[in-house]
Amino acid sequence: MPLKKKIKIGFLGMGTVAQGVWKHLDKNRREMSSRFGIDYELSRVGVRDLSKKRDVKIPPSKMTGDLYEVVNDPSIDIVCELMGGTGLAFEMTIAALKRGKIVVSANKAVICERGAEIFETARKFGGAYFFEASVAGGIPVIKILREGLVANRFPLIYGILNGTCNYILTRMERENASFETILSDARRLGYVEADESLDIDGFDAAHKISILTYLAHGAWVRTKDMLISGIRGIQLEDMLFARDFDCKIKLIASVRKNEKTNAIFASVYPALLPLTDVVANVNEVYNAVSLTGDVVGHTVYIGRGAGQDATASAVIADIADAIRYKQGAPMRPPASELGSDVRLAHLDEISARFYLRLEVKDAAGVLAKIAAILARQNISIALLRQYKHETPGRAWLVLTTHETTESDIKNACAELKKSSVVKGSAFVLRIFSSVK
Amino acid sequence: MPLKKKIKIGFLGMGTVAQGVWKHLDKNRREMSSRFGIDYELSRVGVRDLSKKRDVKIPPSKMTGDLYEVVNDPSIDIVCELMGGTGLAFEMTIAALKRGKIVVSANKAVICERGAEIFETARKFGGAYFFEASVAGGIPVIKILREGLVANRFPLIYGILNGTCNYILTRMERENASFETILSDARRLGYVEADESLDIDGFDAAHKISILTYLAHGAWVRTKDMLISGIRGIQLEDMLFARDFDCKIKLIASVRKNEKTNAIFASVYPALLPLTDVVANVNEVYNAVSLTGDVVGHTVYIGRGAGQDATASAVIADIADAIRYKQGAPMRPPASELGSDVRLAHLDEISARFYLRLEVKDAAGVLAKIAAILARQNISIALLRQYKHETPGRAWLVLTTHETTESDIKNACAELKKSSVVKGSAFVLRIFSSVK
Numbered sequence: 001m002p003l004k005k006k007i008k009i010g011f012l013g014m015g016t017v018a019q020g021v022w023k024h025l026d027k028n029r030r031e032m033s034s035r036f037g038i039d040y041e042l043s044r045v046g047v048r049d050l051s052k053k054r055d056v057k058i059p060p061s062k063m064t065g066d067l068y069e070v071v072n073d074p075s076i077d078i079v080c081e082l083m084g085g086t087g088l089a090f091e092m093t094i095a096a097l098k099r100g101k102i103v104v105s106a107n108k109a110v111i112c113e114r115g116a117e118i119f120e121t122a123r124k125f126g127g128a129y130f131f132e133a134s135v136a137g138g139i140p141v142i143k144i145l146r147e148g149l150v151a152n153r154f155p156l157i158y159g160i161l162n163g164t165c166n167y168i169l170t171r172m173e174r175e176n177a178s179f180e181t182i183l184s185d186a187r188r189l190g191y192v193e194a195d196e197s198l199d200i201d202g203f204d205a206a207h208k209i210s211i212l213t214y215l216a217h218g219a220w221v222r223t224k225d226m227l228i229s230g231i232r233g234i235q236l237e238d239m240l241f242a243r244d245f246d247c248k249i250k251l252i253a254s255v256r257k258n259e260k261t262n263a264i265f266a267s268v269y270p271a272l273l274p275l276t277d278v279v280a281n282v283n284e285v286y287n288a289v290s291l292t293g294d295v296v297g298h299t300v301y302i303g304r305g306a307g308q309d310a311t312a313s314a315v316i317a318d319i320a321d322a323i324r325y326k327q328g329a330p331m332r333p334p335a336s337e338l339g340s341d342v343r344l345a346h347l348d349e350i351s352a353r354f355y356l357r358l359e360v361k362d363a364a365g366v367l368a369k370i371a372a373i374l375a376r377q378n379i380s381i382a383l384l385r386q387y388k389h390e391t392p393g394r395a396w397l398v399l400t401t402h403e404t405t406e407s408d409i410k411n412a413c414a415e416l417k418k419s420s421v422v423k424g425s426a427f428v429l430r431i432f433s434s435v436k
Numbered sequence: 437m438p439l440k441k442k443i444k445i446g447f448l449g450m451g452t453v454a455q456g457v458w459k460h461l462d463k464n465r466r467e468m469s470s471r472f473g474i475d476y477e478l479s480r481v482g483v484r485d486l487s488k489k490r491d492v493k494i495p496p497s498k499m500t501g502d503l504y505e506v507v508n509d510p511s512i513d514i515v516c517e518l519m520g521g522t523g524l525a526f527e528m529t530i531a532a533l534k535r536g537k538i539v540v541s542a543n544k545a546v547i548c549e550r551g552a553e554i555f556e557t558a559r560k561f562g563g564a565y566f567f568e569a570s571v572a573g574g575i576p577v578i579k580i581l582r583e584g585l586v587a588n589r590f591p592l593i594y595g596i597l598n599g600t601c602n603y604i605l606t607r608m609e610r611e612n613a614s615f616e617t618i619l620s621d622a623r624r625l626g627y628v629e630a631d632e633s634l635d636i637d638g639f640d641a642a643h644k645i646s647i648l649t650y651l652a653h654g655a656w657v658r659t660k661d662m663l664i665s666g667i668r669g670i671q672l673e674d675m676l677f678a679r680d681f682d683c684k685i686k687l688i689a690s691v692r693k694n695e696k697t698n699a700i701f702a703s704v705y706p707a708l709l710p711l712t713d714v715v716a717n718v719n720e721v722y723n724a725v726s727l728t729g730d731v732v733g734h735t736v737y738i739g740r741g742a743g744q745d746a747t748a749s750a751v752i753a754d755i756a757d758a759i760r761y762k763q764g765a766p767m768r769p770p771a772s773e774l775g776s777d778v779r780l781a782h783l784d785e786i787s788a789r790f791y792l793r794l795e796v797k798d799a800a801g802v803l804a805k806i807a808a809i810l811a812r813q814n815i816s817i818a819l820l821r822q823y824k825h826e827t828p829g830r831a832w833l834v835l836t837t838h839e840t841t842e843s844d845i846k847n848a849c850a851e852l853k854k855s856s857v858v859k860g861s862a863f864v865l866r867i868f869s870s871v872k
Contacts, residue, residue, distance in 0.1 A: 024587060024731055031589075032587070034769060034773055035586050035769060036586075036769075037766065037768065037769040132584070138729075138731075138732035138733065138735060139735060140580055140583070140584025140585065143579065143580075143583060143584045144576055144579070144580065144584070147576070147579060147583075147753060147756065147757070148568070148576025148579045148580070148750075148753050149576065149749060149753065150471050150472075150752065150753050150756045151460060151468070151748065151749045151752035151753060151756075152749060153467075278714060278717055278718065278738060281714055281717055282714065293574075293749060295460055295574075295745050295746075295748060295749040295752070296574035296739060296740065296745065296746050296749035296750075297574065297739065297740050297743075297745065297746055298739065298740075299574065299575060299737070299738060299739035299740075300736075300737075300738040300739070301735070301736075301737050301738075302714060302735060302736040302737075302738075303732060303733065303734065303735035303736070304732070304733050304734075304735075307733075309731050309732065309733065310731075310732050310733055312587065312731060313585060313587045313588060313729060313731040313732035314584075314732075316586065316587035316731070317583060317584050317585065317586050317587060320583065320586045320587075321583070324765060324766055324768075327765075327766045328764040328765065328766060329760060329763075329764065329765030329766065330473065330760055330763045330764060330765065332473065332760075333470060333471060333472075333473040337470055
């Protein structure tokens with residue numbers, strides 16, 4: 001490929017992240033060019049709404065309301081798709097790749113839903129697709145996983161992949177405040193996505209662990225095949241009780257692979273994490289990703305998981321790699337060639353230690369009844385604590401179990417619900433262990 | 437460059453790390469080839485002592501006692517220099533690079549001492565030099581810094597870069613044991629380098645921060661221009677006192693750059709690190725590197741800093757990149773082009789908060805005298821605690837200062853030494869802050 005003197009970069013979308021990318025590339029042109037090894041031009045910006053007010057100053061001549069003007073411009077080498085969504089963003093990505101362009105994206109949703117098609121189109125038309133910013137914001141975890149740890153298989157990947165949930169849990173814990181109070185605050189501060197459920201109910205984290213699962217194991221796991229639960233239902237009491245077990249509660253996204261059975265299990269759930277785990281001490285909007293490799297051992301990566309600048313840092317790293325691809329660097333072999341033989345784990349193959357919070361009658365014999373229910377499901381109690389309840393005649397019974405399968409705990413909860421000594425349902429959390 | 441069907445890899449040295457690399461590349465050939473995108477052959481191993489017993493089985497026909505048989509073999513594409521040292525290792529590295537080969541190395545000492553010559557030779561003869569394993573073992577920090585965070589300048593880099601010192605400090609703290617006791621144990625376990633001073637006195641960490649300084653700022657800082665102190669002299673009391681200040685003592689290597697004055701300051705010293713800093717919770721032989729980028733913000737990377745497998749993971753990642761270079765990927769622009777305008781900071785430009793432990797007479801008026809000495813050097817006391825001393829009539833006076841320059845503290849210590857109320861010298865530690 002003949003070397004060009006200048007790389008031309010186009011944008012689809014000019015929201016928060018895109019403005020961050022524009023700002024840094026525009027402001028530090030000399031330094032960035034010397035790091036890229038080539039000069040560049042920010043040549044064309046396609047947006048849906050030209051009239052929208054934006055903080056960065058872009059010459060009006062570079063702006064267009066017709067996205068196709070960006071992807072059809074033969075002089076543009078790299079297209080940054082930072083518009084989000086899975087409809088138009090997918091259409092424009094495919095259109096750009098079909099013209100042999102390199103696409104850089106932060107769009108985790110479109111990768112999860114249409115990643116296989118996107119990668120295949122890139123391959124077929126000699127383009128390329130980079131997506132570092134889609135997982136864990138500024139932490140270059142995709143590069144670390146694929147390149148820095150290329151020698152490794154990954155029996156366990158886990159971490160805090162949603163900054164909003166981590167922010168809420170951190171403030172609940174620090175301020176002894178309820179979930180609802182902090183959530184309203186987070187809404188006011190603009191920390192929660194428009195579709196709130198994406199953050200709070202774990203789907204955003206699920207998209208991200210799905211991408212890491214694909215990269216590590218070569219298989220796409222759909223959100224419908226994951227165990228996903230968010231942070232609703234966590235009460236302030238749980239934060240306090242967790243402390244008595246030397247743990248913190250974090251929303252943990254994880255994927256485990258059993259090397260013997262080739263079964264993989266991806267999930268997102270709030271879990272008790274022992275304070276000795278460095279990830280338990282990652283607070284506020286920070287993300288943490290732990291990659292356990294069969295060669296390198298246990299590693300952890302921490303940084304801001306979102307925000308204009310952190311995400312722009314990842315997009316710019318992708319632009320640097322896109323330039324190298326343009327200059328002749330071969331693409332890494334696709335992850336899909338790695339692990340065609342993996343399969344999804346069944347619920348009865350998956351075990352964990354559990355935390356159960358039960359609202360019970362404060363009466364003699366209650367404990368015996370609950371112990372009997374658990375025993376019938378082969379669940380062994382590790383530790384049990386009783387706490388005062390604000391309602392007279394009631395108590396909180398909090399217990400942790402030894403290793404138990406997901407199916408056994410499910411059955412036990414169904415039975416507990418029917419029991420006359422338990423009010424409502426048991427609130428269940430998993431106890432996450434990185435060493436089992 | 438025409439694409440070869442198979443990449444040939446040669447070895448210089450077959451010690452612990454090289455055996456790890458051999459083991460993983462030999463055992464997982466099919467999987468590694470698919471990740472590399474090309475098949476490979478482990479073709480030739482040059483060692484100084486053929487008779488040495490080694491754990492991996494290498495066909496005798498591949499072994500040679502003549503190192504030049506490896507670097508002169510025209511069929512070999514990549515040479516792994518894993519022999520260590522700065523004499524013969526340098527000679528063989530240059531010889532290999534002059535023949536256009538790619539050299540992969542874990543040799544931090546030779547990079548610090550002769551890095552400029554090595555990089556220049558690689559450039560001149562169209563070869564390349566990769567050295568991920570030289571800093572922080574299995575953590576791919578060089579790739580993260582140069583590629584994943586390419587958008588950033590680095591006002592602050594710091595971390596735990598010597599696993600042996602971290603192991604000793606962790607055990608002192610956990611077991612309430614003295615430095616000498618744990619050091620003997622570490623020696624017995626083979627955790628300490630043959631030249632013990634490299635680990636204990638901070639020179640190994642200094643080599644590593646020197647490499648990171650070059651990569652971040654484009655300038656070589658010699659160890660003679662660094663402030664280097666090791667962990668000798670840390671008493672068990674210091675660990676206990678530090679706890680009262682909500683800190684842990686860690687050997688911290690760091691480099692700060694003042695963006696206004698372009699002054700850089702690289703150093704290695706034991707420091708009090710607040711427990712709220714995630715690096716303070718990194719224990720045993722683990723390393724942690726924190727990179728603060730002007731775009732990405734604060735990030736931290738944690739993993740094993742040494743050991744056969746973790747280091748092999750980094751060497752294999754370099755081999756993967758070496759293969760891509762061989763297949764046409766351009767080299768990243770050298771760091772030397774980044775920052776020709778940086779300069780070394782003077783001692784009176786550098787300030788920190790300090791911890792002083794003084795053995796004093798347990799008598800009235802002592803505190804006034806000490807406060808007067810500090811006041812004369814414009815040192816303001818932040819917190820002061822007095823502890824019982826095992827010798828009757830004496831006390832431990834422990835104090836922390838507000839922000840103070842290195843020169844002021846140096847002068848104060850000289851005066852304290854002369855004072856009749858202080859026994860011996862003040863023991864000084866810095867209080868490390870990542871936020872100032």
